[in-house]
Amino acid sequence: MIRINENFRKLPSSYLFSEIARKVGSYEVSHPDVKVIRMGIGDVTLPLPRAAVEGVIAGAIDELSSDTFHGYGPEQGHDMLRHAIGENDYRRRGINVADDEIFVGDGAKSDIGNFVDIFASDTRVAVTDPVYPVYVDSNVMAGRAGELLADGCWSRIIYLPCTAENGFVPALPSEVPDLIYLCYPNNPTGTVLSRSQLKEWVDYARANGAIIAFDSAYEAFVTDEDVPRSIYEIEGAREVAVEFRSFSKTAGFTGMRLGYTVVPREVMALNSDGTRTPIRDLWLRRQTTKFNGASYVVQCGGAALYTPQGKTQVAGNIAYYRENAEMLLSGLREAGLTVYGGTNSPYIWVKTPDGMSSWQFFDFLLDTCHIVGTPGCGFGPSGEGYLRLTAFNTHENTAEAVSRIRSFLKI
Amino acid sequence: MIRINENFRKLPSSYLFSEIARKVGSYEVSHPDVKVIRMGIGDVTLPLPRAAVEGVIAGAIDELSSDTFHGYGPEQGHDMLRHAIGENDYRRRGINVADDEIFVGDGAKSDIGNFVDIFASDTRVAVTDPVYPVYVDSNVMAGRAGELLADGCWSRIIYLPCTAENGFVPALPSEVPDLIYLCYPNNPTGTVLSRSQLKEWVDYARANGAIIAFDSAYEAFVTDEDVPRSIYEIEGAREVAVEFRSFSKTAGFTGMRLGYTVVPREVMALNSDGTRTPIRDLWLRRQTTKFNGASYVVQCGGAALYTPQGKTQVAGNIAYYRENAEMLLSGLREAGLTVYGGTNSPYIWVKTPDGMSSWQFFDFLLDTCHIVGTPGCGFGPSGEGYLRLTAFNTHENTAEAVSRIRSFLKI
Numbered sequence: 001m002i003r004i005n006e007n008f009r010k011l012p013s014s015y016l017f018s019e020i021a022r023k024v025g026s027y028e029v030s031h032p033d034v035k036v037i038r039m040g041i042g043d044v045t046l047p048l049p050r051a052a053v054e055g056v057i058a059g060a061i062d063e064l065s066s067d068t069f070h071g072y073g074p075e076q077g078h079d080m081l082r083h084a085i086g087e088n089d090y091r092r093r094g095i096n097v098a099d100d101e102i103f104v105g106d107g108a109k110s111d112i113g114n115f116v117d118i119f120a121s122d123t124r125v126a127v128t129d130p131v132y133p134v135y136v137d138s139n140v141m142a143g144r145a146g147e148l149l150a151d152g153c154w155s156r157i158i159y160l161p162c163t164a165e166n167g168f169v170p171a172l173p174s175e176v177p178d179l180i181y182l183c184y185p186n187n188p189t190g191t192v193l194s195r196s197q198l199k200e201w202v203d204y205a206r207a208n209g210a211i212i213a214f215d216s217a218y219e220a221f222v223t224d225e226d227v228p229r230s231i232y233e234i235e236g237a238r239e240v241a242v243e244f245r246s247f248s249k250t251a252g253f254t255g256m257r258l259g260y261t262v263v264p265r266e267v268m269a270l271n272s273d274g275t276r277t278p279i280r281d282l283w284l285r286r287q288t289t290k291f292n293g294a295s296y297v298v299q300c301g302g303a304a305l306y307t308p309q310g311k312t313q314v315a316g317n318i319a320y321y322r323e324n325a326e327m328l329l330s331g332l333r334e335a336g337l338t339v340y341g342g343t344n345s346p347y348i349w350v351k352t353p354d355g356m357s358s359w360q361f362f363d364f365l366l367d368t369c370h371i372v373g374t375p376g377c378g379f380g381p382s383g384e385g386y387l388r389l390t391a392f393n394t395h396e397n398t399a400e401a402v403s404r405i406r407s408f409l410k411i
Numbered sequence: 412m413i414r415i416n417e418n419f420r421k422l423p424s425s426y427l428f429s430e431i432a433r434k435v436g437s438y439e440v441s442h443p444d445v446k447v448i449r450m451g452i453g454d455v456t457l458p459l460p461r462a463a464v465e466g467v468i469a470g471a472i473d474e475l476s477s478d479t480f481h482g483y484g485p486e487q488g489h490d491m492l493r494h495a496i497g498e499n500d501y502r503r504r505g506i507n508v509a510d511d512e513i514f515v516g517d518g519a520k521s522d523i524g525n526f527v528d529i530f531a532s533d534t535r536v537a538v539t540d541p542v543y544p545v546y547v548d549s550n551v552m553a554g555r556a557g558e559l560l561a562d563g564c565w566s567r568i569i570y571l572p573c574t575a576e577n578g579f580v581p582a583l584p585s586e587v588p589d590l591i592y593l594c595y596p597n598n599p600t601g602t603v604l605s606r607s608q609l610k611e612w613v614d615y616a617r618a619n620g621a622i623i624a625f626d627s628a629y630e631a632f633v634t635d636e637d638v639p640r641s642i643y644e645i646e647g648a649r650e651v652a653v654e655f656r657s658f659s660k661t662a663g664f665t666g667m668r669l670g671y672t673v674v675p676r677e678v679m680a681l682n683s684d685g686t687r688t689p690i691r692d693l694w695l696r697r698q699t700t701k702f703n704g705a706s707y708v709v710q711c712g713g714a715a716l717y718t719p720q721g722k723t724q725v726a727g728n729i730a731y732y733r734e735n736a737e738m739l740l741s742g743l744r745e746a747g748l749t750v751y752g753g754t755n756s757p758y759i760w761v762k763t764p765d766g767m768s769s770w771q772f773f774d775f776l777l778d779t780c781h782i783v784g785t786p787g788c789g790f791g792p793s794g795e796g797y798l799r800l801t802a803f804n805t806h807e808n809t810a811e812a813v814s815r816i817r818s819f820l821k822i
Contacts (some may be wrong), residue, residue, distance in 0.1 A: 001589075003681045047474055047476050048471075061468075063459040063464055064464050065458050066458050070666040106668075110701060178413035255482050271415055289422075290518070295668045295705075298708065359799060
């Protein structure tokens with residue numbers, strides 16, 4: 001009889017978000033008059049920029065006539081979008097990325113999840129802890145994680161703890177990994193790496209034959225000059241880094257599904273005969289075999305974000321969420337809480353007060369303030385004792401949340 | 412140093428379509444005044460049904476207001492679309508499929524390619540020969556194909572030859588496979604299985620603990636009462652079959668990217684401890700971990716295909732391509748060629764005349780008739796001696812192609 005991929009059975013059921021949903025649902029049933037404010041899941045609230053909607057509509061109208069109809073597009077994305085990305089997100093910022101090193105996809109989650117396909121099954125993976133669960137789960141499915149230990153760690157994954165004690169800056173590991181996931185500005189902690197801190201990782205990868213999978217989905221929130229928005233701002237990164245980007249949080253494309261992955265020609269991996277293959281070739285082969293490109297109309301919406309109107313509208317959305325982050329930061333500090341992140345980032349990482357566990361603080365916030373956060377322990381062992389709040393709600397709800405927290409927590 | 416997935420290196424470079432593109436490009440450069448008619452790649456030519464475009468536009472306008480904005484949707488698709496599919500494509504035809512057994516995706520190619528993730532790495536795979544290359548290539552990447560032999564076959568794949576000699580009906584294999592790919596109406600041969608022929612395969616899978624991956628991307632072209640449009644018309648199929656569908660060829664969604672996969676609750680695979688897991692749970696886990704749903708606006712376009720206007724427009728497109736297929740069938744027969752498929756299918760499978768090889772006939776058609784087909788050998792060893800033409804061009808080009816073939820080939 002056909003047998004399953006046993007690695008799937010190793011994955012614990014996704015306890016975190018189902019448990020949150022269960023608790024919130026149960027609370028709302030027993031408190032029907034209370035307005036619960038959701039600051040847990042990282043979904044956005046502002047509608048799409050008008051330019052994006054107009055782009056989608058113009059693209060859809062193309063499809064009404066045989067003369068302008070688009071059938072199958074290139075799996076890597078239409079040239080108009082790849083070029084707009086290359087020009088605006090890289091070359092005009094002085095970063096060397098060619099259009100044909102940009103692979104348009106249906107979102108960073110798919111690209112990050114599928115990227116593990118192109119490497120050997122015994123690849124050693126390193127992740128920061130706490131971490132976005134897709135990095136870990138996709139490698140569990142690929143059979144690289146080993147066994148799940150009692151402390152919630154996987155036996156073959158190298159964890160790089162990021163806590164207040166080390167300023168949320170991961171130390172170089174003693175055991176050398178092959179593939180290193182870094183996400184900056186970070187999800188969930190909202191913290192960043194400076195240019196010199198990121199340079200250490202690029203140098204480490206170059207010295208050790210490792211590849212960095214760099215998730216910069218939140219780069220649009222960076223304001224500090226010393227915080228890189230792309231890993232390719234760092235010398236040598238083109239030899240060792242792949243960069244994943246998303247339109248979800250910059251332009252509200254969470255439901256539209258559009259992102260891209262940059263794979264420079266110089267990034268190599270070893271073959272069994274000692275020769276080297278550019279991983280760009282492998283990713284191209286993976287995508288042309290198992291993917292057929294992002295939707296044409298969605299790509300039209302994405303390209304419209306690079307028009308002058310689109311840029312202004314995106315900047316407006318980012319500014320709006322930044323104000324929320326500032327409101328949260330200052331309000332929570334005034335309430336006596338210790339908070340991290342929130343500058344250069346839409347995420348606020350709250351230290352639980354009075355030694356509460358992540359779940360205890362989650363319950364307290366829900367019961368007392370009617371606010372939903374995400375317990376930090378859900379992102380990995382080093383997230384215990386923290387809770388994540390997002391800046392993606394409305395001004396009104398964010399202000400209300402801050403006011404509730406201040407009135408219940410003020411020391 | 413990080414190492415590659417060596418299975419990727421086993422894949423020969425995609426010779427077929429690059430070689431076609433090279434030959435056509437070179438011919439067009441040396442014959443700039445000749446109008447070349449492309450009937451090779453299976454892309455459509457009619458524009459999108461108006462209902463679909465209106466659906467996309469309405470969906471895009473939703474996204475302009477906070478009150479109607481959709482962020483992250485369910486990874487399995489929005490309920491409105493899953494319900495429309497379940498009602499129209501299954502239950503109203505008397506077929507038992509529940510909405511939550513339908514997984515909406517960004518196209519059949521992605522779903523078929525990714526589906527291999529959920530099974531054991533040593534799964535034995537059977538494919539009909541000739542075959543859609545994605546079934547084979549995705550299993551090569553997953554390390555299940557063994558080695559590429561001199562005859563173009565993979566050592567661990569079980570081939571089921573389909574040729575004129577067996578009426579294009581695959582015989583049950585002597586070696587028992589775990590996973591059997593069947594595509595009916597067939598790509599590339601355009602042939603079909605009757606209800607009783609498909610029943611043999613369902614019974615075989617039930618008797619042998621195998622799963623059938625049934626690709627019914629071309630079901631809309633079926634007219635014969637005795638030809639099943641869904642494998643779930645066959646008794647027992649809910650225990651052993653997964654069905655892949657696409658909006659590409661029915662509604663011209665090749666560039667829109669929308670399809671769905673049906674995974675009934677009853678389909679099981681074996682765990683190492685002898686228990687069984689519903690593969691629906693595994694696919695759900697795969698999709699929630701590595702995919703974030705098809706685009707909302709595209710799903711709105713898809714749902715609009717199930718309105719009365721949408722159904723009429725889709726039926727009009729299918730009728731148009733059917734007329735092309737009939738034109739090709741009768742015209743090619745009048746020219747003295749032996750042809751298969753073309754009824755219940757948009758593909759015409761042409762036996763090469765005078766013992767020509769697939770490539771010789773391809774060259775002949777290009778040089779003499781200025782028509783581009785796809786050499787049958789590109790789909791597998793049993794495709795040698797055949798060439799595929801598609802009915803997806805315009806009436807005008809199809810008529811012109813038939814007229815050219817008749818004047819040059821008429822015996």
